[in-house]
Amino acid sequence: MKRTLMTAVAVCSLAFAAGFTTSNSQAAVQAPAAATTEYPATAEGAAAFIAATEARLAEVSEYAARVQWVRATYITSDTMWLEAKVNAEATELQVQLAGEAARFNDVEVSADVRRKLNLLKLGIVLPAPTRAGAADELAQINTRMDSTYSTGKFDYQGRQITLTDAEQLIAASRDPSETKALYEGWRTVSPPIRTDYARMVEIANEGARDLGFADTGALWRAGYDMSPDAFAAETDRLWTQVKPFYENLHCYVRARLNAKYGDAVQPDHGPIRADLVGNMWSQEWGNIYDVVAPAQGGQSSYDLTKLLEQAGYDATRMVKTGEGFYTSLGLAPLPETFWERSQITRPRDREVVCHASAWDVDNVDDIRIKMCTNVDADDFFTVHHELGHNFYQRAYSQQPFLFRNGANDGFHEAIGDFVGL
Template structure:
């Protein structure tokens, strides 16, 4: 499959608003200028009206405050989401102006809600109200301080960073190309000089973000401290029904469970790259050169399957992209097929408005944000996806994933406003990924008529290797993005160290290095959408654990006794009923209770990853005999 297999997350400015969930696939600040030339960007003053400031610090006062906050969130959230949709699907000076204004209003409201919620920290209230108060305090991603002008400045910076990324282009062989174009070339290129030029070229868009990003960190940290947190990173880590330090340790524990498998995969891939390119390009020891892995961020390696495919034994007898094209699939048919999976589990079809209002293909007449995302605009039934869908295996998976967000959004729509969210942000990502595990199986492709016969066991290793190149290769990247940001927010990493720390984390977690020395002004983190877009990233790491827990539990419920990687729950309404019961809980209970509702387990457990890939890990161990696995972090 070509291009990155995206994984998804909330990128909307409003943690509390109706809004979107987006895939993890856009010095001197640029003026906002999609089609506006060099006009200076100055949004109107914030005009949103918050709540009264005189709620009594009693149980009754807390209950009334929460009720008023939820009512305000419902009405303002829909307004804000529609403005955000307008900008994402039509990037102009005016839509950016409107979004920046509404984001500033939203930030100010969120800060007001968080500060008011904190006033009830020592008040005895019932558990439901207490949970809602905690969510109000923890739900803000970029907290602005209370001082006048802070929300506006923070919003301007955030919108400018996002739009700089989304409209980024660089010179390649005498013409300006976009990220989409560069990604397609990088996926197919086996010329190390060309891959180096693409890798380094895309990263020329981000140095201009560095000063803005550093200023944004200053403002957000000021706001986080006003809310009682040491910094914004501590605020982010506190949103998982456990203390911030415990969450960091929990992710360390999960990484320790899967790290040996990643190192086994790394060792095998490095040896195959060495066999293709030779010692001068990729030595047979140490780290891997990042641009050789077929993905702009080296977060998934499936695009180089042709380089690392097994040289003996079974080979894959089909290519999903070719199957789709042979069956005359178009983007809409791909989305209809994704809908059909969820309907087969007993869930309702998508509403007619979904088909009328979604952006399924890239428009030809305007700039849009192509990063795949799923939207809930009214916290009820106006759900949509925004994609620039191509007919290929990667987007076939992405469609199934994004619709998972939509079905989750619709399942919890009857919860109180503050509980209309995933059990945690990793859950929202894992729902679609879990369905995607079924969607990529030969079993499912046979069930929907794309494959005439299901391949035999001789094709298991090629299938699992393809999956591991995306799923397992992603894990250290899913961890390192926020590890870098936690260091930035805490002040451990200063602006002059931003890029050095990023490349050090690449080496530490991924065992990768850039193709050449980075320039002094480099800001490589800004070349990854979720950094300028301010989307917390650990959710993706968690999702890559949860999805396999979900898969193992669902297949057990379905009575499946074969290999876990061959199990498809397509058409199983018993699994669907239990699955939907978890979805309907939203964020009303701590995430371990939601996990238990579907899986019977209350703890994250990466052993399900090992169960799924067990045949491949054994095979890799044999292939790696005689090789010096691992890499030095010096």
């Protein structure tokens, strides 16, 4: 929940199979002419179609990326309108390109062309059906939901607080009444999204069926060089390997929480109370290490948050430290535009999306991060994670347009998490 990747090629996943894609005019987002006479169902026709498509996507992607960036860093009704328009146009183009790519399903083509055709067909995160108005409705819903979530506030102890505030408080609190109020308070922000979310699922499932999939989930599971059923079986296999360790860890953490808070707060059986693990989504438990560490030999030799504070770190210095790690590996420093254009701290004068993300705006070297950085151990890790995306984006920037993305989304995430270790 904390981190997001936004690449010009991956945002063709929000808006294209390969990038933040659209343009400032309706004409600019039309797909390459795909008449059978121009791109016949032959190997040569497929190669010509891919060449024209990549050139078009490269041409229009930067405009869409900049619109996405402006909305994320300056949320107003106007920027929401612009983003919804861009995303609708991009989704329509993406679906059109996927349909054209399917014309070459039975044509013998080179491995590179086949890979690119598959990316066009499988890279749509939320497909809209081809009926009139569907892409517009889907885009408006997505922008509205994201803006609602990003600007949400709730009352806590007589004051309105943001998600960023709540994250810091729940990480540090050891009072179960406080953690419960924070966890439940934030979830008062989401009910207005419920109707929109259900409608989003309906539209996307309809779009997935138009593309030949049972639903959106089947489309997503098809994107890993195996069938949807094979991917589900593989995740089940991997979970079976991890499950015994997770159950032991869960049992141990539950016992430590029970010892601290007692049966009335955390029973010694059943689920762990979600608000007690120091994270607003219960996805990471590191913030309660002091509570659950073994009695002997388990205490960490340092508190990273305190060390950062004692050393006078601010958010920018944290990012500089992250950059220093990557340059120590022999990678080139971040471009000056990174420092000029990134959102490293939360602005005081406007609403923004604080959810941490890494951006590749122009498919060349306009790489950025968007964070509302706190000086603490969690965001120190997040900085290194997001910069991992940026340095990976730069590494594949010379690839053909449809290959300017990670090997898959999991690999992109794994780079940053590995560095964070």
